[in-house]
Amino acid sequence: MAAITTDHKGHGDGHGDPNVSYLDVKKGIMSWLITLDHKRIGIMYLVSVMTFFVFAGVMALLVRLKLFTPGRTIMDPDTYNRVFTIHGVVMVFLFIIPAIPAALGNFVLPIMLGAKDVAFPRLNLLSYYIYVLGSCFAIFSLVNGAVDTGWTFYTPYSTTTNGAVVAMVMGAFIAGFSSILTGVNFIVTIHKLRAPGLTWSRLPLFLWGIYATSILQVLATPVLAITLLLLMLERVLDIGIFDPHKGGDPVLFQHFFWFYSHPAVYIMILPGMAIVNELIATFTHRKIMGYRAVFISSLALALFSFLVWAHHMFVSGQSEYANMVFSALTFLVAIPSGVKVFNWTGTLYKASIWVASPMLYALAFLFQFCIGGLTGLFLAMLATDVHLHDTYFVVAHFHYVMVGSTVFAFFGGVHFWWPKITGKLYPERTAKTIFWIIFVGYNTVFLPQFVLGSRGMPRRYYDYLPQYQTLHQISTVGSWILAFGGFWMIFMFIQSLRNGKKSPRNPWNSAGYEWGSPTPPPLENFVKQPVFTRGPYDYHLATDAEVAED
């Protein structure tokens, strides 16, 4: 146990025999589909988001394959536009936004709090099915002509082009409400279900990250909802709000869209940063340096994310003064990001680092987030942005933050909590080999794109001039390496499920609260109601029994 325990208040209603894991409480497909257990709902999210991840990843492979040579090869330009749009929409709305909060967060959050469940278990299940409904609309759109607008759905193109725009937009609209309700649920859970002794200053940094994310989900997503609703009304009822022929303003759509979608990239990156805290603390056996500064920086990022949206629109014709203000505000984002990076580096400094497979992903995160973050400054600068806007430089920057940082942190989190979730171990040596394949593959895809972009290769183009071919080919070869690593990783985890060794309670010798419960946890998470008497990273206060494997 992570701490002293008090007597368990039994309910006498058959709930939560502490000796039976949540996986064995009930069996059968229905016991999953109508479960109210946050752990099972988290796993259902995990399976769903991974399905969409593989699907959208295959779309990306097709895009890269097409770009191996200039000219018309495996697909025509219209198909190409649809394929990269599908890649973007599915990755953003159906994979990366729910990936960490709804899948891993759902599983880990109540356990870290010492709670039995989230605040509103039925709402949690409803959120999952709202997500499924949104996915159904997206799939309906895919088989009925799909969308060729890019994931941003810019007007007036999106209101005039052919294809199933309304269905796809409806899918994103509905999936948004899943995100909002998950956010509401997590905010309330963190406020009201902390175990005795779990003060705000002892809250694990993963939960601070999820908390900041939840605020963004609740406050930003409704603006996307109304934007997408207006877009649908524009297409169906021709209300003219974004149509210049009727006195509407297409740029207003961009303002609305980015007012959500800039905070949305923090919905994606904050949980990634949050996982890295847990990994670094566990594998250095140290308290995260500057705990207070790190959680304040999460909240600061959440705040700043609302103030910078128009930096996506420097060349949209908006006022120059607005450009200057938004450029200056954008630079502010570097401060909390830097605080995090320096504190993580400070924690690693002269530490005895256990380079286990999850830690490799955390270290890669640090490396790649620095590249992604610093190239963001190039784009925040007005003069350089005019040159780099809508080039592969933006593509590379975005993917360094979203894939190189968030997805790597997500992989790290999946490795780290895999034993907790499944009760099984995976082969560590294989996992490390896969990491290096993914790391090399990933950087081979996206580093050349910075060069491509700075030399003027525009994003989203079907064709290109011969001078760009070498770099495009390097990038495409990288995508094959990355895909090989990715599929091997999925195969490794499936193998682990089938015949992995049984995991001890605490395979990483972590002092984190979630490892204080049995592995895998019982239905109500803990054998006894935990009482926390130390912080989650207080290795100097943790007893030997707490950080022992069993």
Next chain:
Amino acid sequence: MTEATAAAENEHEHAEGEEHHGDHPKWLQHHWDTPAQQFDAAKIGMWAFLGQELLFFSGLFVAYAIYRTWYGDAFAAGSHELSRPLGTINTCVLLFSSLTAALAVRSSQLGKKNETTVLILLTIACAFAFLCIKYMEYHVKFEHGLLPGSFFGTPRDILTFAPIPGATSEHAAALPPHTHAFFSLYFVMTGLHAIHVIIGIGVWIWILRRNLRGDFSRRYFTPVDVTALYWHLVDLVWIYLFPMLYLIDYVGPHKG
């Protein structure tokens, strides 16, 4: 609020008394320790949800601000086409329903089941009255072709949406250019608000059913409380919509 908190505190003590007997009250979900904790959680959850509702409507308010600035004359002309008496009556109806909703919370806190039933029924009746009046207003707009975007100027039947044969569109044609932008926003804003009213009716009916079933008591009235919170927000949105849409009396600067 203070009364509710006090009542919740009361529950708290009761429940602790009960826990010595080793069981929760039926309405207390298994993952909560005390009724007060469950009550607070529901309240925070609803307030967070209302925050998202405000931001949901905020996009429309921004669009309104921009287009009213650009097309002030058209917005004033469009506003004059709306029926101020009906709008005023509807405002009163909704305000009154908020009062009955608040009283329903109070009566359920006091454990007066029958009084709660009557007050919820009054609230639902007001909501229906609001929608009926709204329908009458929409009906007139449709007949005069005062419709959004490219539908502006063609009188249509409100139920079938088919153009009304022989009806003239002179009325709409006499209005300044871009009046259709006003009616786009008018229909989107009031339409979304009406959807919230309809959802509210559904929730109130569910609450009414639970009240008749005897789910609520002095110790457990959380669903009534949070539903009333939602209802007040629906009311609040209308309080902004009414002056913004019905009471524009624009005199352009060029008119001195």
